[in-house]
Amino acid sequence: MYGFIFRRLLSALPVVFIIAVIAFLLVHLAPGDPAVAIAGDGASDDQIAAIRRSLGLDQPLPVQFVTWLTSLVQGDFGTSMISRIPVSQLILQRTEPTVVLALYAMTITLLVAVPVGVLAAWKSGEWVDRLVLAMSVIGFSMPVFVIGYLLIGAFGTNLRWFAVQGYKSPGDGLIPFLYTMTLPAITLSTTYIALIARMTRASMIEILGEDFIRTARAKGLQERQVLFGHALRNAAVPIITVIGSGFAMMISGVVITESVFNIPGIGRLVVDAVLGRDYPLIQALIVLTGVLYVAINLLIDIAYAITDPRIRYS
Amino acid sequence: MPTNFSRRWLTGASAIAMGVSVALAGLMPASAQADTTTLTAVMNGNLRSLDPTVSTAQIVRTHGFMVYDTLLGMDEHYQPQPQMAEYDVSEDGLVYTFTLRDGLLWHDGTPVTADDCVASLERWGRYDSTGGMMMGVVDSIEAISDTQFVLTLSEPFGHVLQLIAKPSPIPPFMMPRHLAETPDGEQIPEQIGSGPFRFVAEEFRPGDRVVYVRNDDYLPRDEPSSWTAGGKVVHVDRVVWQSMPDLQTAINALGSGDIDFIEQLPHDLAQVTAALPNVEVGIVRPVGMQITGRMNHTLAPFDDVEVRQAALLALDPEEMIQASIGNPDYYSVCASIYGCGTPLASDAGSEWLFGDGRRDRARELLAASSYDGTPLILLQQTELPAFSPQPLLAAQRLREVGFNVEVQSVDWQTQLNRQNSRVPVSEGGWNMIFSAWGITGIWDPLISTVINASGTGRAWAGWPVDEELEALRREFASTTDPDAQQSIARAVQERVLEQVIYLPMGEYDIVSAWRDSVQNMPAGPLTLFWSVSMSD
Numbered sequence: 001m002y003g004f005i006f007r008r009l010l011s012a013l014p015v016v017f018i019i020a021v022i023a024f025l026l027v028h029l030a031p032g033d034p035a036v037a038i039a040g041d042g043a044s045d046d047q048i049a050a051i052r053r054s055l056g057l058d059q060p061l062p063v064q065f066v067t068w069l070t071s072l073v074q075g076d077f078g079t080s081m082i083s084r085i086p087v088s089q090l091i092l093q094r095t096e097p098t099v100v101l102a103l104y105a106m107t108i109t110l111l112v113a114v115p116v117g118v119l120a121a122w123k124s125g126e127w128v129d130r131l132v133l134a135m136s137v138i139g140f141s142m143p144v145f146v147i148g149y150l151l152i153g154a155f156g157t158n159l160r161w162f163a164v165q166g167y168k169s170p171g172d173g174l175i176p177f178l179y180t181m182t183l184p185a186i187t188l189s190t191t192y193i194a195l196i197a198r199m200t201r202a203s204m205i206e207i208l209g210e211d212f213i214r215t216a217r218a219k220g221l222q223e224r225q226v227l228f229g230h231a232l233r234n235a236a237v238p239i240i241t242v243i244g245s246g247f248a249m250m251i252s253g254v255v256i257t258e259s260v261f262n263i264p265g266i267g268r269l270v271v272d273a274v275l276g277r278d279y280p281l282i283q284a285l286i287v288l289t290g291v292l293y294v295a296i297n298l299l300i301d302i303a304y305a306i307t308d309p310r311i312r313y314s
Numbered sequence: 315m316p317t318n319f320s321r322r323w324l325t326g327a328s329a330i331a332m333g334v335s336v337a338l339a340g341l342m343p344a345s346a347q348a349d350t351t352t353l354t355a356v357m358n359g360n361l362r363s364l365d366p367t368v369s370t371a372q373i374v375r376t377h378g379f380m381v382y383d384t385l386l387g388m389d390e391h392y393q394p395q396p397q398m399a400e401y402d403v404s405e406d407g408l409v410y411t412f413t414l415r416d417g418l419l420w421h422d423g424t425p426v427t428a429d430d431c432v433a434s435l436e437r438w439g440r441y442d443s444t445g446g447m448m449m450g451v452v453d454s455i456e457a458i459s460d461t462q463f464v465l466t467l468s469e470p471f472g473h474v475l476q477l478i479a480k481p482s483p484i485p486p487f488m489m490p491r492h493l494a495e496t497p498d499g500e501q502i503p504e505q506i507g508s509g510p511f512r513f514v515a516e517e518f519r520p521g522d523r524v525v526y527v528r529n530d531d532y533l534p535r536d537e538p539s540s541w542t543a544g545g546k547v548v549h550v551d552r553v554v555w556q557s558m559p560d561l562q563t564a565i566n567a568l569g570s571g572d573i574d575f576i577e578q579l580p581h582d583l584a585q586v587t588a589a590l591p592n593v594e595v596g597i598v599r600p601v602g603m604q605i606t607g608r609m610n611h612t613l614a615p616f617d618d619v620e621v622r623q624a625a626l627l628a629l630d631p632e633e634m635i636q637a638s639i640g641n642p643d644y645y646s647v648c649a650s651i652y653g654c655g656t657p658l659a660s661d662a663g664s665e666w667l668f669g670d671g672r673r674d675r676a677r678e679l680l681a682a683s684s685y686d687g688t689p690l691i692l693l694q695q696t697e698l699p700a701f702s703p704q705p706l707l708a709a710q711r712l713r714e715v716g717f718n719v720e721v722q723s724v725d726w727q728t729q730l731n732r733q734n735s736r737v738p739v740s741e742g743g744w745n746m747i748f749s750a751w752g753i754t755g756i757w758d759p760l761i762s763t764v765i766n767a768s769g770t771g772r773a774w775a776g777w778p779v780d781e782e783l784e785a786l787r788r789e790f791a792s793t794t795d796p797d798a799q800q801s802i803a804r805a806v807q808e809r810v811l812e813q814v815i816y817l818p819m820g821e822y823d824i825v826s827a828w829r830d831s832v833q834n835m836p837a838g839p840l841t842l843f844w845s846v847s848m849s850d
Contacts, residue, residue, distance in 0.1 A: 031728040031731050031732065031742075032727040032728055032730075032731045033727075033730075033734075036727070036731055036734060037363075037727060038363045038368060038501070039369060040369045040371035040372075040483070041370070043369075043370045043734075044766075044771055044772045044773060044774060045734065045771035045773075046770075047368075047441060049771065050499035051368065051499045053499050054500045082362040082363050083363060083364070083518075083520040084364075084501055084503070090520065093522075094519075094522075149562070152566060156566065164563070164566040164567060165572060166567075259559045259563070260563060261563070262557075262558045264519060264521070264523070271559070272360060272362070272520070272521035275725070278362075
């Protein structure tokens with residue numbers, strides 16, 4: 001198992017390096033300039049040129065790349081060109097809200113999607129199945145901001161059951177946390193509930209047709225044991241893949257939910273960094289997102305290896 | 315049920331109830347700041363950079379007036395008034411002596427000295443174009459004591475006091491010498507001013523929130539507050555600028571009482587917001603913004619004045635401002651390049667903007683000009699709604715008089731980057747852009763960078779060159795007589811419109827909204843947070 005993990009880690013290094021190169025080139029070759037963002041729209045050429053010099057943007061691109069990469073290898077993401085605050089500090093400030101929101105949303109997703117998917121597979125072809133499929137299509141198709149505003153309108157401004165915006169960490173108390181974060185978590189989870197419920201249903205239908213399920217039923221096992229003890233375990237590999245990549249997508253695609261509910265997370269930091277052309281911050285965020293995907297894929301591989309021994313011996 | 319069992323049961327139940335109560339109390343938020351008065355505001359734009367001398371952005375200037383103070387303030391009659399310092403002017407108008415008032419302290423507790431102010435003025439002169447112009451005629455600035463310094467001119471300059479008092483970009487904010495000596499182009503490393511609020515660095519989260527606390531060591535002047543002059547008396551303990559990228563979310567938050575103030579509402583949401591309970595909508599900044607069209611004077615066809623005139627005559631300012639603002643209560647149209655209703659406003663040159671038969675004249679002028687039908691590149695930024703419709707409307711009107719026009723839609727930062735580039739159209743250059751300038755930034759010929767026609771790096775994008783206009787601006791700068799200034803300002807305006815240095819396309823108000831618990835929000839050239847009080 002350790003050899004398997006080591007091989008996977010080794011193969012991730014060139015991926016991270018390629019991501020770093022692409023991040024740097026994308027950011028520097030795209031139109032825009034942090035000096036202009038700092039100077040403001042009324043600035044003259046001379047003002048902008050002075051700021052460019054002070055930021056080192058007048059240096060040749062290869063020199064800037066080597067400087068950045070050297071710092072990156074040493075674990076230093078640099079300093080924000082706009083706010084002059086260390087990039088690592090800016091990212092740390094914003095990590096908690098996004099991770100907490102994603103975990104809460106993933107918890108809701110798993111609590112709803114897996115049982116619903118199993119139910120739909122069990123009752124395949126019946127009205128429950130069709131209802132689940134219809135709701136999945138709606139949940140997957142409806143834009144996140146529409147769901148967010150509908151929930152705010154219904155449960156925030158009208159019924160006043162939940163807050164309309166803001167962030168409370170679990171450390172602020174469970175009740176304030178639930179009051180503030182439930183609507184964004186439901187909003188964020190809707191798409192993933194639809195996705196994972198469908199995936200669970202499809203995977204379960206395939207497994208429920210296998211011989212060993214018939215044998216299990218013939219042995220007189222209760223239907224609950226058949227579904228969750230035998231079928232779901234064997235249907236787990238594709239579901240784990242979707243859950244893993246879904247979590248990475250949640251972290252990297254949370255920006256709309258964060259904007260609608262005014263949650264100061266990574267998503268909004270990305271948008272601000274891009275709008276301000278804050279090169280070191282954008283580069284760090286792209287690299288870290290890449291690393292997140294690599295790490296989650298590694299965890300998925302490990303989960304495969306645990307659930308299916310054939311994978312780790314192949 | 316046996317009695318002893320009942321007792322045990324009751325005791326156990328009480329213990330559990332107490333435990334649950336304690337646990338729940340632990341889960342509820344602490345009200346540690348119950349006695350603190352906090353005003354939470356959603357400002358227009360995110361405060362990202364913090365140096366108010368480096369940046370021309372309005373949000374950075376507003377931040378500047380929170381943390382820093384100025385030697386002089388500008389009152390609501392556009393007159394400079396003593397703020398940090400009293401002043402004395404020699405009879406020949408060449409020597410200005412500034413005396414700092416007693417008790418001024420920086421936020422780190424050290425006293426404000428004349429030496430700090432000299433360094434601050436010198437730094438300002440290196441960044442601000444009008445400051446640079448003034449410094450060009452300054453013979454010396456010298457501290458003669460801890461509380462006095464003398465500014466000596468080499469020749470008459472009629473606007474020393476106005477420039478030192480100006481709230482326009484970039485105001486001369488005072489800061490300690492060690493900050494004022496930050497190398498050019500670099501931002502100051504920390505926020506130490508002497509203004510009515512202190513910046514809380516530990517709570518600064520760019521793109522999320524900015525926190526200010528009342529500066530208890532600040533000594534306000536005795537005079538009543540008037541714009542940036544007079545007594546800056548602070549009645550709230552904390553001011554929090556909360557970023558909200560989505561204005562609908564901000565309006566929801568205002569309605570629910572999560573925030574107290576929104577600096578700039580979208581005009582089309584003003585009525586909806588006003589209908590919310592306990593919410594008021596109004597204008598706290600009596601000077602608004604002017605929609606500004608700009609041609610690239612360095613590239614054909616707008617290097618030809620006849621083509622520029624044809625383009626100006628093709629456009630109707632009222633129609634252009636209506637395209638984005640809609641509600642006539644919130645916009646005005648006038649010929650003034652200094653803003654409607656400002657002291658130098660006039661109707662000089664208005665025939666270029668208003669009147670019948672302008673489009674026919676545009677067609678004639680274009681036909682007789684050097685224009686060869688090459689497509690014009692109009693940049694349309696799509697982020698800021700106040701001036702995103704104008705390029706589309708302008709393109710249509712220009713096509714109607716014979717221009718060939720291509721509109722390129724870009725994000726705001728891309729427009730800023732491209733508009734500051736002088737490359738040809740084939741390499742990503744541009745022919746026309748639209749923007750918006752605060753009236754504070756254009757209210758006289760000296761301050762207005764838009765009409766700088768030097769063609770140099772001190773001019774705004776588009777880089778017009780017109781020696782006659784520059785001569786008029788220099789004459790305005792050196793004139794001390796108000797009547798003469800008024801007449802030169804008229805001549806400047808006529809020249810600007812005749813040469814089509816830029817396109818003034820109407821003026822709109824900044825509409826704000828606040829909870830009714832927010833009282834005495836002061837009027838000002840920017841949003842100001844002194845004088846404000848909060849009721850329960």
